Amino acid sequence: MSVIVKPDICTGCETCVQSCPxxxxxxxxxxxxxxxxxxxxxxxxSLCPEGAIIETEESAQR
Ligand code: SF4
Ligand code: SF4
Numbered sequence: 656m657s658v659i660v661k662p663d664i665c666t667g668c669e670t671c672v673q674s675c676p677x678x679x680x681x682x683x684x685x686x687x688x689x690x691x692x693x694x695x696x697x698x699x700x701s702l703c704p705e706g707a708i709i710e711t712e713e714s715a716q717r
Pocket of ligand 2: 674679680694695
């Protein structure tokens with residue numbers, strides 16, 4: 656299980672960046688990107704106003 660950002664939906668608002676307790680969300684080319692520090696705690700998912708952060712069955716589909 657992993658948590659990813661769908662870049663086609665992300666507006667780059669950066670709301671999620673501050674929300675991650677593990678500093679796993681970084682901005683990359685104007686979009687949020689979840690790096691390897693993510694523990695899949697899911698704290699960020701409900702915070703994204705666009706619904707761009709999703710949980711996926713696949714591991715590391717980045
Ligand atoms: S909160 Fe959602 S739309 Fe905003 S930067 Fe994060 S993933 Fe993108
Ligand atoms: S699931 Fe948790 S650890 Fe992963 S990016 Fe979101 S807030 Fe950070």
